[in-house]
Amino acid sequence: MEPIIELRNISKKFGGITALNSVSLEVNEGEVVGLIGDNGAGKSTLIKTLVGVHQPDLGEIFIRGRKAEHWNAKKAREAKIETVFQDRALTPQQSIVWNIFMGKELRYPLGFIRVKEQQEEANRIIREIGFTSKLIDAKSQVGNLSGGERQGVAIARAIYNDAELIILDEPTTALSLIETQKVFDFVNNIKAKGRSVLFIGHNIFHVFDISDRFVILDRGKIVHQLEKSDVDSPESLIKIMKETVEKGE
């Protein structure tokens, strides 16, 4: 089985900073990969390169075994890869509807938008996601939502589009316990459908629970890849992280 996505020797520099140093990574069908690492390790840069937001300086990207040419964010979404970015990638002055359908509007021919359909779909989605406030409808501006609600919009958008690979960059940071649990339910749901998830998180306990495999990134390099069977508890995962980081110093 071909991996959904494969990175080969990806390097990326920002000026003098080497954010990624020859990173190779693959995500297979139906697996949840937990990507962990310290602040500034390059996790977000890695996924932004993976989905075509950044162009790598070196290295290659393969989508289902085929080399990606002129890879960009639009093509990534067309290849059924959806991302919840760390900064959420929302436009606060626009409505929830427009944010959910940003870049993938429901269209008539000639590019006119199916306004009513979008509206109905968006209302359905936010009800499904279960926004805390009942007052919210899909026409509200995203900038008036709470941090957790905004995150809900970003997650709803990724789930709505029926992706085969969903990338979540610290999706639970602003969420309450109940909402966090909801996100885990989503992830498990996606996995149950045979889809793949690349999960980035600071909380090792969270990552440990939902991932099948762990990838540890340190200062732009992948220093460890472990199957869940290789580690028995989150504590030992933390221990492994610490050791590899200390070795690097």
Next chain:
Amino acid sequence: MNKEFTINSFISENSRPLSSLFYFVLIMTIFFTASPEVFFSTKFHQAVLTVYPIIIFLVIPLVFVVTMGEIDLSFASNFAFASWIFALLIKTFSVDPFLAFLLGILAGAFIGVLMGCLVVYGRISSLVASLGALFLIRGFLFVVSDSKSITIIEIRKHWIYDLLVGKFFGFPMQFIWAGIFVIIAYFLYHRHVFGAHIHHIGDNPESAAQMGINVDRTRIFCFMFCGIGAALAGMFSTLVNFTWWPTQGFGYLLLALASVFVGGTPTWGGVGTIFGAVFGSGVIAYMETGIVAMGWSGLWRQFFNGLIIILALLGHRFHGNRIR
């Protein structure tokens, strides 16, 4: 859902265009109370009738550009560039006026695309880039025309004159064209992916790019739209006057910009209003011509123009600050 709630939500969802409408009504009321006889005379409205549609062609695309978080000043020169192509083709090359009209639009679009490329690939701020282009194009026109105007009085006999600026039961055709332009622009702005992408880019270009919107291409298209509007305005003006002249359009620079902001589109990008801009243009058009028609001293015109702009913008402040 009761009726009151619907009216309230209509008002809150359309507060910007509605307050622009309010300013327009206010101005008209002032003119009316000052002198009802003049207000109902044709001479009061006649001058406006020629200026208003031209401002509309300029202002509507500017709303798009400002919503996208950019600005384009070059429209005031592109106005004369496109209409120069138009007049020159008719006069010197005896091209069919309809074909010349299409080529004029193409010329305006071309300058717009160049502007867009300058901003996108040259990475110059659009304010500075278009300021440069404003002078550059105007300078070019002075040189190539040797500062001489071109008269195309013969256009009067061609069907395109009647179609574009003739009278329809005594009503100037350019109003109908401007109206069609506004309606198309409204749908483009609110119900088309182009408009949606423009809003997203003006709001947060990084988010837009991350969600796969082609930010560069949308920006270039938007500047192209601005060029098309300028071309239409320029050619309508040339048709109405039967003349192209080298300084044509320059007077519209500040009027069109003022109309955008009086119309309720804020400077920061991400939001704007088409109908607001129509009312804003109305305010500016009537201020321009009404004061003199009223028989008041023309010396006061700029003063009142400035006053109304500042008051209107203070009024729009009540719509709040940018949401982040």
